[in-house]
Amino acid sequence: MIENPIKNILLVEDNPDDVELTLHALKRNNILNPIIVMRDGQEAVDYLFRTGKNAGAEHDDPALILLDLKLPKIDGIEILRMIKKENKLKKIPVVVLTSSKEERDVVESYDLGVNSYIRKPVDFDQFVETVRYIGYYWLLLNETP
Amino acid sequence: MIQYVREKISRKVLFALTISMGLPMLIVIFLSGKNQSVDMLAQNAVFGDELAHAVYSGIRYPMSVGDSAAVRNQLLAMQEKLHAVDVYINDTDQNIVFATSEKMIGKTIDDSIYDQKYWRRLNVAPGFLQDKDRKVSFEEMIFGKKYFTTVRLIQNETECYRCHGSENNVLGSMVIRMNTDKNYAAIRGHIRNNALITFVGLAVTLVFTFFMLLFLVTQPVRRLSKKMQELPEKIESGDYIPENIQAKGDELGQLEKTFGDMAFDLCEKKKIIDRTNDELIAANKELEAFAYSVSHDLRAPLRNIDGFSKIILDEYSDKLDDSGRHYLNRVRNGAIKMSVLIDDMLSFSRAGRAEVQLRTIEANTMVNEVLRDFAQEIKERDIHVKVGELPKIHCDTVMIRNVFANLISNAIKYTREVERPEIIIGYDKGKKAIFVRDNGIGFDMKYHEKIFQVFQRLQLPEDYEGTGIGMAIAKRIVDKHNGGLWAESVPNEGATFFVSLPSGPD
Numbered sequence: 151m152i153e154n155p156i157k158n159i160l161l162v163e164d165n166p167d168d169v170e171l172t173l174h175a176l177k178r179n180n181i182l183n184p185i186i187v188m189r190d191g192q193e194a195v196d197y198l199f200r201t202g203k204n205a206g207a208e209h210d211d212p213a214l215i216l217l218d219l220k221l222p223k224i225d226g227i228e229i230l231r232m233i234k235k236e237n238k239l240k241k242i243p244v245v246v247l248t249s250s251k252e253e254r255d256v257v258e259s260y261d262l263g264v265n266s267y268i269r270k271p272v273d274f275d276q277f278v279e280t281v282r283y284i285g286y287y288w289l290l291l292n293e294t295p
Numbered sequence: 296m297i298q299y300v301r302e303k304i305s306r307k308v309l310f311a312l313t314i315s316m317g318l319p320m321l322i323v324i325f326l327s328g329k330n331q332s333v334d335m336l337a338q339n340a341v342f343g344d345e346l347a348h349a350v351y352s353g354i355r356y357p358m359s360v361g362d363s364a365a366v367r368n369q370l371l372a373m374q375e376k377l378h379a380v381d382v383y384i385n386d387t388d389q390n391i392v393f394a395t396s397e398k399m400i401g402k403t404i405d406d407s408i409y410d411q412k413y414w415r416r417l418n419v420a421p422g423f424l425q426d427k428d429r430k431v432s433f434e435e436m437i438f439g440k441k442y443f444t445t446v447r448l449i450q451n452e453t454e455c456y457r458c459h460g461s462e463n464n465v466l467g468s469m470v471i472r473m474n475t476d477k478n479y480a481a482i483r484g485h486i487r488n489n490a491l492i493t494f495v496g497l498a499v500t501l502v503f504t505f506f507m508l509l510f511l512v513t514q515p516v517r518r519l520s521k522k523m524q525e526l527p528e529k530i531e532s533g534d535y536i537p538e539n540i541q542a543k544g545d546e547l548g549q550l551e552k553t554f555g556d557m558a559f560d561l562c563e564k565k566k567i568i569d570r571t572n573d574e575l576i577a578a579n580k581e582l583e584a585f586a587y588s589v590s591h592d593l594r595a596p597l598r599n600i601d602g603f604s605k606i607i608l609d610e611y612s613d614k615l616d617d618s619g620r621h622y623l624n625r626v627r628n629g630a631i632k633m634s635v636l637i638d639d640m641l642s643f644s645r646a647g648r649a650e651v652q653l654r655t656i657e658a659n660t661m662v663n664e665v666l667r668d669f670a671q672e673i674k675e676r677d678i679h680v681k682v683g684e685l686p687k688i689h690c691d692t693v694m695i696r697n698v699f700a701n702l703i704s705n706a707i708k709y710t711r712e713v714e715r716p717e718i719i720i721g722y723d724k725g726k727k728a729i730f731v732r733d734n735g736i737g738f739d740m741k742y743h744e745k746i747f748q749v750f751q752r753l754q755l756p757e758d759y760e761g762t763g764i765g766m767a768i769a770k771r772i773v774d775k776h777n778g779g780l781w782a783e784s785v786p787n788e789g790a791t792f793f794v795s796l797p798s799g800p801d
Contacts, residue, residue, distance in 0.1 A: 168595060174606060251590070270594075273627075
């Protein structure tokens with residue numbers, strides 16, 4: 151973190167309104183990391199694995215991945231599985247940020263090695279608070295190798 | 296032995312057959328043997344008579360001329376012709392005068408009659424001497440051999456006058472003794488042969504019957520019982536192919552047909568049940584997918600409504616007047632309330648779908664845990680809580696804990712306006728139910744059913760918060776336990792909620 155203090159945050163979210171609200175919440179919490187937004191599963195996978203239209207692209211891995219579960223093309227659970235299987239990527243903290251709190255989604259995410267599972271609250275004040283905790287914990291408190 | 300016979304139908308039938316055939320046959324053989332003995336003796340008696348006549352006609356002429364040597368030779372000559380027959384002619388003093396055996400001549404007949412009983416009768420009976428046809432026949436044992444002996448008196452006849460004078464008196468006696476051992480041996484041989492033939496016949500009959508039983512009874516029964524044993528598995532796995540069994544007339548055939556029909560019916564019912572089950576599973580999956588979709592998709596727009604309203608309120612507040620801000624806040628409240636309703640609906644739907652996992656727990660432990668969750672409010676409002684002795688309960692502890700949490704939170708909520716709030720938790724032995732009683736606002740019993748319906752409320756939301764889902768979920772949970780949940784109340788005096796759960800294994 152010392153060599154490259156401001157790393158990207160990857161936000162995988164298909165709903166433009168949710169994207170906007172999340173960006174807003176991040177901004178309110180003064181999280182200044184650049185936010186890369188991927189709108190479907192395939193895009194996110196191509197970005198992370200440098201495949202498809204991102205083949206050969208040179209960019210740093212994100213400091214944090216905020217992952218929705220219900221996504222077009224490749225769903226969040228599948229992306230999580232791919233990330234946690236790949237040696238180069240599995241150390242990146244992945245926070246599932248979703249509307250669902252179905253038991254099986256929670257269990258499956260943790261089975262696959264998710265770092266946090268958070269259900270987006272409807273109340274925007276609470277959401278801002280949640281995003282603040284995520285940023286504080288995963289970007290400041292938590293040490294990554 | 297009895298156990299052995301009882302084990303199989305064929306053994307039972309064979310046993311019955313052996314008894315019912317063998318016993319009468321044995322009796323018949325025994326009786327026929329007896330009859331043969333009687334017949335043989337009667338024949339011997341006749342033979343004895345004939346022999347007596349033959350002997351007499353043989354010696355008549357030598358006697359009439361007084362040639363005793365000829366008489367003697369005549370008798371001795373008979374010995375060669377008649378084996379196993381002895382003839383003695385005795386005088387009145389019972390001395391043997393003539394005999395078929397030379398060594399007997401001169402001896403006393405007394406000595407050679409072993410069964411003295413008969414002999415005495417001959418001598419002593421007073422009417423005997425006057426009797427014309429006096430004779431006696433009897434069987435006797437001599438040195439382990441059986442003999443049939445006939446003794447007759449000899450009357451003075453014309454032929455005898457030459458030596459004995461013409462007086463009408465008894466001159467002596469004639470004894471004819473026949474060895475009957477051979478006859479008896481023949482009868483025994485007869486019985487033996489009969490018994491052997493009977494035994495062989497019976498054995499053949501039994502073997503034949505055994506195979507008949509095997510083919511006609513045992514095998515069909517075994518086939519049937521094997522079929523029956525395989526049936527549940529076959530029906531379960533769906534392998535059962537209904538056979539078109541024709542009733543074969545006899546009871547076993549009818550039984551087989553009945554079973555076949557039954558199996559066919561079961562199969563059909565199983566198919567219907569399987570189909571219904573598949574439909575239910577599909578419906579349930581659909582419902583789950585629906586619930587998932589509701590949870591995920593309906594909440595997203597609500598989040599947006601609330602989020603963007605909040606952003607307007609925070610960042611464009613100077614462009615709005617008080618009314619504008621007020622209405623935006625109501626929009627936000629609406630969105631949040633709807634999200635609560637969605638969550639409640641999902642909880643209710645989950646409560647219906649969840650599997651009940653039964654465990655036994657002390658109800659006191661569970662209630663105390665729940666009370667700890669409300670400890671702060673109880674302390675702040677100085678609610679008087681009394682918990683009596685509760686039984687062990689057999690239930691899904693997570694679900695029933697939820698029920699008690701609901702009842703206790705309601706009791707706390709609806710005693711809010713009471714000066715000295717009181718909650719009593721106890722066990723009603725008569726109703727076999729745990730109750731939670733409060734002295735809160737209570738309700739009119741005519742609304743009793745409404746309490747347990749989804750989103751039905753008896754109070755205004757401004758007065759008492761809540762969506763009206765808690766009791767519906769509680770009712771659903773208790774129903775899933777096959778238990779009962781009901782309430783008794785008097786408005787403004789309080790309410791008592793009863794939970795009864797079926798008793799678990801002791």
